[in-house]
Amino acid sequence: MCQIRLEKIQKRFGDNPILADIDLTVEEGEFCVFIGPSGCGKSTLLRLIAGLDDPSAGDIHIDGVRVNELAPAKRDVAMVFQSYALYPHMTVYDNMAFGLRHLKLAKDEIDRRVRAAADSLHLAALLDRKPGALSGGQRQRVAIGRAIVRQPKVFLFDEPLSNLDASLRVKTRVEIARLHRALGKASMVYVTHDQVEAMTLADKIVLLKPLAGQHGVPSIAQVGHPLELYHQPRNRFVAGFIGSPSMNFIDATVLNANEAGLACSAGGVPLTAAADAAGLARDSTVTLGIRPEHVSVGSGRLVGRISHLEHLGEHSYAYLETPLSATPLVVKLSERQATIGDTLPFSLPAQRLHVFDGAGDALPRLAHQDLTPAATAAI
Amino acid sequence: MKRLEWTDIAYWLAVPPVLGFALFPFVYAVSSSFKLGNALFSSDFWPRVWSAANYAAVFAEQPFGQNLLNSVLVAGGVVLASLGVSLLAAYALGRVSFRGRGVLMMTILGVSMFPQVAILSGLFELVSALGLYDSLWALVLSDLIFTLPFTVWVLVTFMRELPKELEEAALMDGAGVLTVIFRIFLPLLWPAVAATSLLAFIAAWNEFLFALTFTLSSEQRTVPVAIALISGASSYELPWGNIMAASVIVTLPLIALVLVFQRHIVSGLTAGAVKG
Ligand SMILES: Nc1ncnc2c1ncn2[C@@H]1O[C@H](COP(=O)(O)OP(=O)(O)OP(=O)(O)O)[C@@H](O)[C@H]1O
Numbered sequence: 001m002c003q004i005r006l007e008k009i010q011k012r013f014g015d016n017p018i019l020a021d022i023d024l025t026v027e028e029g030e031f032c033v034f035i036g037p038s039g040c041g042k043s044t045l046l047r048l049i050a051g052l053d054d055p056s057a058g059d060i061h062i063d064g065v066r067v068n069e070l071a072p073a074k075r076d077v078a079m080v081f082q083s084y085a086l087y088p089h090m091t092v093y094d095n096m097a098f099g100l101r102h103l104k105l106a107k108d109e110i111d112r113r114v115r116a117a118a119d120s121l122h123l124a125a126l127l128d129r130k131p132g133a134l135s136g137g138q139r140q141r142v143a144i145g146r147a148i149v150r151q152p153k154v155f156l157f158d159e160p161l162s163n164l165d166a167s168l169r170v171k172t173r174v175e176i177a178r179l180h181r182a183l184g185k186a187s188m189v190y191v192t193h194d195q196v197e198a199m200t201l202a203d204k205i206v207l208l209k210p211l212a213g214q215h216g217v218p219s220i221a222q223v224g225h226p227l228e229l230y231h232q233p234r235n236r237f238v239a240g241f242i243g244s245p246s247m248n249f250i251d252a253t254v255l256n257a258n259e260a261g262l263a264c265s266a267g268g269v270p271l272t273a274a275a276d277a278a279g280l281a282r283d284s285t286v287t288l289g290i291r292p293e294h295v296s297v298g299s300g301r302l303v304g305r306i307s308h309l310e311h312l313g314e315h316s317y318a319y320l321e322t323p324l325s326a327t328p329l330v331v332k333l334s335e336r337q338a339t340i341g342d343t344l345p346f347s348l349p350a351q352r353l354h355v356f357d358g359a360g361d362a363l364p365r366l367a368h369q370d371l372t373p374a375a376t377a378a379i
Numbered sequence: 380m381k382r383l384e385w386t387d388i389a390y391w392l393a394v395p396p397v398l399g400f401a402l403f404p405f406v407y408a409v410s411s412s413f414k415l416g417n418a419l420f421s422s423d424f425w426p427r428v429w430s431a432a433n434y435a436a437v438f439a440e441q442p443f444g445q446n447l448l449n450s451v452l453v454a455g456g457v458v459l460a461s462l463g464v465s466l467l468a469a470y471a472l473g474r475v476s477f478r479g480r481g482v483l484m485m486t487i488l489g490v491s492m493f494p495q496v497a498i499l500s501g502l503f504e505l506v507s508a509l510g511l512y513d514s515l516w517a518l519v520l521s522d523l524i525f526t527l528p529f530t531v532w533v534l535v536t537f538m539r540e541l542p543k544e545l546e547e548a549a550l551m552d553g554a555g556v557l558t559v560i561f562r563i564f565l566p567l568l569w570p571a572v573a574a575t576s577l578l579a580f581i582a583a584w585n586e587f588l589f590a591l592t593f594t595l596s597s598e599q600r601t602v603p604v605a606i607a608l609i610s611g612a613s614s615y616e617l618p619w620g621n622i623m624a625a626s627v628i629v630t631l632p633l634i635a636l637v638l639v640f641q642r643h644i645v646s647g648l649t650a651g652a653v654k655g
């Protein structure tokens with residue numbers, strides 16, 4: 001049973017298109033993450049679902065009911081704001097009970113729900129405090145508590161962790177995942193621009209793309225399981241956005257192309273890629289993509305000179321000057337001693353190369369070791 | 380020990396004249412109100428013989444208690460009406476965007492630019508037409524003309540500053556507009572509300588021209604009018620002692636109010652609403 005269904009959603013501010021052509025379903029109990037560059041309209045889309053803003057066109061269904069004209073409180077959704085938006089003059093208890101009182105619930109039922117939520121979020125000792133006397137992490141938990149006491153069908157989170165420090169963010173992320181499992185049937189829609197949050201929490205990632213004032217292009221760049229977006233990016237935008245550090249792109253000229261593979265030349269170096277390249281004309285330009293963690297380092301017929309190193313402890317990233325292109329090739333080194341100026345042999349495995357045509361669309365990959373869409377669906 | 384800076388010296392040099400200038404009229408009124416008969420015209424600053432006779436006379440010679448009550452009713456009514464109207468208006472003008480909002484704001488400000496005398500005759504027609512002549516309601520109604528623009532403007536400014544998410548969170552929690560205004564915003568605007576109420580109260584309390592024009596009987600007068608109309612036994616004598624005593628009596632409630640509210644006008648209540 002699907003909880004949220006968006007049909008042909010458009011949103012304009014004045015004449016400026018922000019969201020276009022959004023068709024999306026979120027299933028019962030699914031954790032759906034909106035991700036995308038700043039200003040692409042993630043918060044706007046969330047606010048449309050919440051009912052805090054109206055779509056310029058299109059329909060929003062929640063639990064099978066069209067809710068376009070329904071007030072936010074009537075949609076059975078709860079929202080956690082980035083700024084928490086706690087009521088500063090009320091105690092933690094009253095903050096959580098405020099919405100329940102509007103639901104006309106019995107006093108002891110309100111009390112039961114608030115105390116249960118407070119227990120599960122470790123807020124029991126803070127119920128009489130005002131938000132001003134809480135730390136950022138505690139305020140965050142109160143904001144989540146205010147959402148869960150309502151027992152809504154859908155939870156909406158707008159970058160809930162962005163005001164927390166790094167270690168607390170990891171802790172709260174785990175809490176949210178645990179909460180999602182515990183709540184079972186409730187769907188969650190979660191906005192973030194943090195890749196790790198998106199990859200670790202999501203059942204489904206929706207990657208949005210800024211329209212930059214253009215008309216006639218859809219907002220959604222790709223929807224799918226996190227691994228699907230990672231292994232099967234549909235175009236250059238998705239390939240470059242998912243993954244950190246981001247994918248290396250190399251311009252190449254087609255030498256020979258058919259459905260069994262592609263032979264091309266980048267900076268005079270011949271390369272092959274395992275992609276269904278049928279229909280690509282000889283001498284046309286394509287873009288090859290490979291992730292830093294997929295470059296095979298240590299042996300190979302290509303050589304690069306290390307121009308810069310980033311040590312992250314467990315592994316390092318090296319920036320290689322290569323004949324392939326003017327921009328340095330970023331590669332991942334695991335537990336390897338390297339110094340700037342060293343030369344490093346490497347190769348680009350054909351199975352690991354992504355190929356994008358002149359329009360930036362990905363060619364179907366023939367790689368076998370990667371997960372195909374069918375395989376990811378089974379996860 | 381800390382060295383005395385020249386700014387400190389200048390500060391302490393400036394304090395006595397400012398205090399003296401501000402307080403002298405009131406201290407003089409207090410001292411005069413306790414003098415008797417001809418002592419009023421002597422050059423002593425403090426009375427030789429302290430006497431409360433002037434105070435007794437104020438209440439004996441006219442319905443001054445009634446006048447005080449009238450003032451309290453009018454000023455209190457003006458404050459309540461101004462707050463009720465301006466809180467609702469401030470929500471509309473500060474947080475809802477609609478066409479012509481700027482024009483409306485300027486019109487409201489424009490109303491307060493007319494001198495009271497200029498609108499007196501028009502208001503008189505209005506008051507008579509509503510059948511409010513010689514009633515306290517006439518004063519409440521006419522005083523709103525100068526308190527409302529001020530309270531609306533101040534509250535709009537403060538209400539604009541409140542975070543949008545707070546209102547949206549309340550909407551998601553099922554609160555209606557009135558709940559948002561009175562249960563969420565009002566407690567947060569409390570310092571601004573206290574300050575504007577106080578100023579509106581003082582303005583209505585001291586208002587003279589409308590009170591003089593729209594009331595006739597001495598039972599409907601407010602204190603400023605009552606004081607102005609205090610007369611002596613003969614038309615050649617002005618009972619300064621009574622006037623001073625009455626002036627001291629009307630000033631005391633204002634001083635008390637300011638002292639009480641001052642403790643409550645604490646800002647920073649919004650701290651913690653939004654992670655800053
Ligand atoms: N009320 C508004 N009026 C006009 N433009 C708006 C309004 N609200 C948002 N926008 C514009 O819509 C675009 C999308 O905004 P939105 O807040 O949804 O971005 P976002 O994806 O959440 O970005 P971020 O990651 O920075 O939070 C932005 O370009 C913003 O300027």
Ligand SMILES: [Mg+2]
Nearest residue numbers: 042043044158
């Ligand atoms: Mg946002």
